[in-house]
Every structure is written in C-alpha cells, then in structure tokens.
Amino acid sequence: MTDLNSLLSPFFLNDKEIRKVIELLFFSYRDFTSGPDKILxxxxxxxxxxxxxxxxxxxxxxxxxxxxxxxxxTKQSLSRVLNQLVNEKFIIVSTGIDKRTKKLSLTEKGKKLENQLSTIQIDKIKRVINKYSEENINGFKEILYDMIETDNKKTFQQIND
Amino acid sequence: MTDLNSLLSPFFLNDKEIRKVIELLFFSYRDFTSGPDKILxxxxxxxxxxxxxxxxxxxxxxxxxxxxxxxxxTKQSLSRVLNQLVNEKFIIVSTGIDKRTKKLSLTEKGKKLENQLSTIQIDKIKRVINKYSEENINGFKEILYDMIETDNKKTFQQIND
DNA sequence: CTATTTAGGTCAGTCATATTGACTTAATTA
DNA sequence: TAATTAAGTCAATATGACTGACCTAAATAG
Incomplete structure (x- = not known):
C-alpha cells in the first residue's frame, strides 16, 4: 500500500507526508488556543x-x-456559559423586533476582553504570515476554507457578509 | 486603529482579514475532527x-x-483512557530494557481502528490538497509549522525523525 | 381566529476530558 | 547508599458537552 502509493503519488501527496499535515494541524491548533486559554x-x-x-x-x-x-x-450547553458572561457583564442582552428573539452584544468590559484575547491570536498570525508571499497566504486560507464542510462554509460566509 | 491598520498593512494583513484566518482555523479544525469522532x-x-x-x-x-x-x-488523564484501550485490546503493553519503562504498541485490532480513523483524515486532506500547486501545499505546511511553539516544534521533529 | 411553529429557557441526569495534590513502588543512576 | 526517574493510584474538582422532557410567549399559516 505504501509502496504502491509512493509509486502513484508525487512526494508531497504521500500518506507519510499527509500524516505530517494531520500532526501540524494538531500541534498548531493546540498552540493557537493556548495563549487565550491562560488569560481566560x-x-x-x-x-x-x-x-x-x-x-x-x-x-x-x-x-x-x-x-x-x-x-x-446545544442551547443547554450555551446557556450555562452565556449566563456567566451576562451575569459578569461581558455581554448584554436586549429584545429583538421579533419579540421572541434576543440580541446579544458585548459591553465595554466585553469588548476589552475580546480585544485582549483576539490580539494574542492576531499578532501570532501576523508574525507568522509576514514571512510569506501573498500567493502563499492566499493558498493557506483557501486550503483551510476547502477543509470546511459545505454547510459550515455557508456559516463562514454569513458571518463575513 | 482599523483605519491606521488598513493604511499601513497590505490587504491580506488587515486585522479583518487576519480574523478570517482565526475563523478558518476554528471551522476547519472542527470539521477535520468530526469524521473520526463519529466512529469513535x-x-x-x-x-x-x-x-x-x-x-x-x-x-x-x-x-x-x-x-x-x-x-x-497529565498522567492521571492519560491513565483512564489508555487503560480502556489496553483492556479492550487496541493497545498492548510490554516492558522496556529499562525495566521502569513501558512500551506501547497497537495490536492488529488497534491498527485496524487507527487505519480506519486516519483514512478519513488522510482522504480529506488529499481531496482538498489535490487542487493546489506543490508551492501552495508547501506554503500551507510551513505556515502551520511556524504556528507551533518552539518546544513543540522539537516534538514534531522527534516523532518524524 | 385557532393551530402550529419558532425562539428561548429550564430542570435533571450523565459523560468525557482534563486538572491539582498527595502518595507509592520499583528500577536506575550519581 | 541516596537521589532521581518512570509509572501508577486515590481523591476531589472543573469544564464542556450531551439527551430528554417540559414550559412560555410570540409569530405565522391555514
């Protein structure tokens, strides 16, 4: 299987090389979230x-x-965490035009925390990405986007409309 | 801040664009793990x-x-999960030359499961990556690698020695 | 205008994954 | 022989998630 695979695939598409991608995703994602985790x-x-x-x-x-x-x-999972954020005044809730709905937004305190957390991740990405060409950066983003399932691609588009 | 940023940075290094990378990592990593999760x-x-x-x-x-x-x-965290895998004969334990140590390896049953899980992720990566140039794929891997913290870069190298 | 659907909430129980801290045993190394 | 290392274990706790059942109020469809 490995032999056949290495005969048929170019080097960078070998199972062995693909497995490195699995590991890179694991290690990089873990380190990407560890900064904010400490503040939280x-x-x-x-x-x-x-x-x-x-x-x-x-x-x-x-x-x-x-x-x-x-x-x-699930909404039960969201409930506990969201209530904490509302109780501690990071998020404020108001009623929508459709009175069944609620609208969530960050308070000043919430914005401050959001900024603190995002800055760590934004700076990290900037630091890394700076060394690469626009071509490489666009490739990076496109590959990640392609790894998202169809329905979630729509969600990604919606939050970036 | 945003205005200043967009004056100083090329488009693809704008905070707004960088935030998309944060989201792409979140969505893609979630979908990347969801396949194996179902089998598990x-x-x-x-x-x-x-x-x-x-x-x-x-x-x-x-x-x-x-x-x-x-x-x-922690070893306490590992303990519970590893014992399950050993009890259900996915992993077999033997004693090392240094008799304090234990050596872990997959049984045939374990290899079968490993293969089943990895195949999902390998195939997904292959399917996506196929559309890109070797240049883009290498860029993708290098950017992910650069996002890993120094100590963990060493770990990555070690498991791929 | 009633019936149904939708948005949101809540109570209860459970599970998986992780943590800290304290302590033990056996083997190796200084 | 003393100290260190590898591994294991007991106990308590936190976080994030789940299922299932049930409720209220508002909007919408027939």
Whole structure:
C-alpha cells in the first residue's frame, strides 16, 4: 500500500507526508488556543467563553439561534456559559423586533476582553504570515476554507457578509 | 486603529482579514475532527482515544513518558483512557530494557481502528490538497509549522525523525 | 381566529476530558 | 547508599458537552 502509493503519488501527496499535515494541524491548533486559554483561566473562564465572546464581537446583535448555528452546540450547553458572561457583564442582552428573539452584544468590559484575547491570536498570525508571499497566504486560507464542510462554509460566509 | 491598520498593512494583513484566518482555523479544525469522532462514539471512545491511537501508531514502542510529552496532558488523564484501550485490546503493553519503562504498541485490532480513523483524515486532506500547486501545499505546511511553539516544534521533529 | 411553529429557557441526569495534590513502588543512576 | 526517574493510584474538582422532557410567549399559516 505504501509502496504502491509512493509509486502513484508525487512526494508531497504521500500518506507519510499527509500524516505530517494531520500532526501540524494538531500541534498548531493546540498552540493557537493556548495563549487565550491562560488569560481566560484567570477569570475562571474556558474556551467556550472565548468562542461566545468572539462571535458576539464579530456579529453584533446576534440572536441566540444564530449563535447556536455558528457554535454548533446545544442551547443547554450555551446557556450555562452565556449566563456567566451576562451575569459578569461581558455581554448584554436586549429584545429583538421579533419579540421572541434576543440580541446579544458585548459591553465595554466585553469588548476589552475580546480585544485582549483576539490580539494574542492576531499578532501570532501576523508574525507568522509576514514571512510569506501573498500567493502563499492566499493558498493557506483557501486550503483551510476547502477543509470546511459545505454547510459550515455557508456559516463562514454569513458571518463575513 | 482599523483605519491606521488598513493604511499601513497590505490587504491580506488587515486585522479583518487576519480574523478570517482565526475563523478558518476554528471551522476547519472542527470539521477535520468530526469524521473520526463519529466512529469513535460508536465504540464509546472520544478524541482522547484517537490521539493515543494515532501517536502509538506513529511511534511504535513509545513509552508512557514520551507519549505524555507529545500529548501534553497529565498522567492521571492519560491513565483512564489508555487503560480502556489496553483492556479492550487496541493497545498492548510490554516492558522496556529499562525495566521502569513501558512500551506501547497497537495490536492488529488497534491498527485496524487507527487505519480506519486516519483514512478519513488522510482522504480529506488529499481531496482538498489535490487542487493546489506543490508551492501552495508547501506554503500551507510551513505556515502551520511556524504556528507551533518552539518546544513543540522539537516534538514534531522527534516523532518524524 | 385557532393551530402550529419558532425562539428561548429550564430542570435533571450523565459523560468525557482534563486538572491539582498527595502518595507509592520499583528500577536506575550519581 | 541516596537521589532521581518512570509509572501508577486515590481523591476531589472543573469544564464542556450531551439527551430528554417540559414550559412560555410570540409569530405565522391555514
């Protein structure tokens, strides 16, 4: 199988090389989230809090329903974490025109934390990406985008409309 | 800040564009792990089991200590999951030359599962990567590598020596 | 205008993954 | 012989997720 594969595939498409990509994704993603994790831990928050803060920051006045679509967790899971963020005044809730809906947005305190967390990740990406050509950077983004499932590609487009 | 940033940075290094990279990493990594997750769930296993199986498969006869260095979890965390895999005969344990150490390796049953899980991820990467140039693929791998922290870069090199 | 659907919330129980801290045993090395 | 190392274990705790059942209020469809 490996022999056949190496006869048929160019070097960079060998199973052995593809496995390196699996590992690169694992190691890089872990290190990508470790920075914010440390700050969150001091506030007794976790990665779930970060994700909520990130996407509420991204889409001001997002509804619970839409937030759940992005996060792909159950409302019971969201509930506990979101309530903590509301109680501690990082997020403020208001009622939508459709009175069944709620709109979430960051308070000043929330924006400050969002900025603190995002800055770590933004700076890291900038530092790395700086060394590469526009061609390489675009390739990087396109490959990541292609790895997203169809339905979630739509979600990605929606939050970036 | 945003205005200043867009004056100083080329388009692809704008904060707004960098934020897309954050989201691409989040969405792509989630979808990358969801395939194996479904198979693991049927066996009452989780992602932690997958990681152990993957790295034991990668480094035959790896010791507990080295496995902990790769996974970066506590031995108490490893213990529960690894014992399940040993009890259900996916992994076999033997004693090292240094009799304090243990060597872990996959059984035939373990190899079969490893292959099943990895194939999903390998095929996904191949399917995506096929459309890109060798230049783009190498750029993709290099950017991911650069996102790994120094110490973990060493770990990555070690498991690929 | 009633019936249905939708948005959101809540209670209860469970599971997986991880942590810290304290302690033990056996083997190796200084 | 003393110190270090590899591995294991007990206990308590936190976080993030799940399923299932049920409720309320508002909007919409027939």
């Amino acid at each position: 831990a001091k506030l007794n928050f976790g990665r779930a809090h970060h994700r909520i803060i990130y996407f509420v920051g991204k889409k001001n006045n997002i509804t619970i329903k839409d937030l759940l679509l992005v996060l792909q967790i | 769930a049927k066996l009452n296993f989780g992602r932690a089991h997958h990681r152990i199986i993957y790295f034991v498969g990668k480094k035959n006869n790896i010791t507990i200590k080295d496995l902990l260095l790769v996974l970066q979890i």
